Amino acid sequence: MNRGPAALPLPREFFERSALEVARDVIGCLLVHDTDEGRVVGVVIEAEAYSQEDPASHAFRGRTPRNAPMFEAPGRAYVYFTYGMHYCFNAVTDPEGRAGAVLLRAVEPIEGIDLMRARRAGVRDRDLARGPARLTQAFAIGREQNRADLIASPLFMCPGERLSNRAVEATPRIGLGRLQDGRPWRFAVRGSPWVSGPVRPKG
DNA sequence: CAGAAGATCATCT
DNA sequence: GATGATCTTCTGT
Numbered sequence: 001m002n003r004g005p006a007a008l009p010l011p012r013e014f015f016e017r018s019a020l021e022v023a024r025d026v027i028g029c030l031l032v033h034d035t036d037e038g039r040v041v042g043v044v045i046e047a048e049a050y051s052q053e054d055p056a057s058h059a060f061r062g063r064t065p066r067n068a069p070m071f072e073a074p075g076r077a078y079v080y081f082t083y084g085m086h087y088c089f090n091a092v093t094d095p096e097g098r099a100g101a102v103l104l105r106a107v108e109p110i111e112g113i114d115l116m117r118a119r120r121a122g123v124r125d126r127d128l129a130r131g132p133a134r135l136t137q138a139f140a141i142g143r144e145q146n147r148a149d150l151i152a153s154p155l156f157m158c159p160g161e162r163l164s165n166r167a168v169e170a171t172p173r174i175g176l177g178r179l180q181d182g183r184p185w186r187f188a189v190r191g192s193p194w195v196s197g198p199v200r201p202k203g
Numbered sequence: 204c205a206g207a208a209g210a211t212c213a214t215c216t
Numbered sequence: 217g218a219t220g221a222t223c224t225t226c227t228g229t
Contacts, residue, residue: 048210056210058225066225084222086211103210123213133211 009156015074019093019100023049024170024187026091028163031107033139034154038115040139042107042129043160046188046195050090052099054173054185059099069147070099077155079136079146086133089141091150091157105186106130108194109138131196163189171199 010029015022032041050057050070058067058080069078069092078090078101094100107129109116116128116138129135136142141155150156170184188195 050210058210061226064226080210081224082209083211084209084224088210090210101210105210127212131211 007158009151009158010075012075012151015091015093015150016095017093019049019051019102020184022091022093022100023047023102023185024168026102026104026157027168027187027189028160030110030158030160031104031139032156032158033141035140037140038112040109040112040115042109042135042139044104044106044157045108045130045192046104046106046186048103048105048186049093049184050101050103052094056173057099057101059101063099067099070101072096072147073149074100075149075151077141077145077148077150079141079143081143082133087136087142088132089136089139089145103132104135105132106188106194106196107135108192126193130194166190173199 026044026047029044030041031044032039052059054060059070063071066080069076072092073096074092074094076092078092079087081087088103090101090103092101109128119140120128120138127134129138145155148155167189168187169190171186172182173185174182186199
């Protein structure tokens with residue numbers, strides 16, 4: 001199905017809010033990446049908020065070389081490498097100087113599916129972008145995209161179809177680190193086959 | 204400088 | 217449900 005040309009990118013102000021608000025509102029928006037291989041587009045299905053006060057956030061213990069992008073301009077990308085082999089993609093949130101980011105955990109592919117299949121050879125379509133590191137593979141997001149300006153670059157986000165509030169479920173954070181106040185932190189489209197799975201508290 | 208943990212995934216039982 | 221892969225980043229000494 002062709003939804004026509006991608007809309008304008010989400011404006012900077014969209015990201016210049018708390019990670020919690022952005023994580024909630026980014027559900028249903030589109031993630032787009034244009035490369036010389038072609039364009040891939042997906043609907044954001046699942047996202048996680050990482051606020052400065054969150055012990056699970058890379059920024060919790062202050063600024064370091066790695067997490068510096070989280071303290072910088074909202075609307076840029078924060079891409080980090082983990083487990084020796086995976087990249088994860090965040091949109092930086094909050095006004096500059098306050099650290100915040102939203103991790104994209106899953107999108108539903110809607111354009112460039114064959115390209116995603118090529119980049120994720122051998123997996124079922126359902127697993128093309130279901131999971132933060134699978135998503136970066138399908139979208140060819142890596143080191144080069146760290147600090148990319150999502151308002152004006154081949155990698156951007158734009159508004160999608162509106163989803164009713166009831167279509168979005170929020171998971172309260174419990175038992176992770178020291179912050180156990182039950183605030184929501186993970187948002188996902190309820191019942192979508194692209195949701196990566198329920199949150200299981202560690203420890 | 205060593206050690207441990209890590210915002211994960213694929214694969215196996 | 218458990219485990220190995222693989223290496224960066226941070227922390228403590």
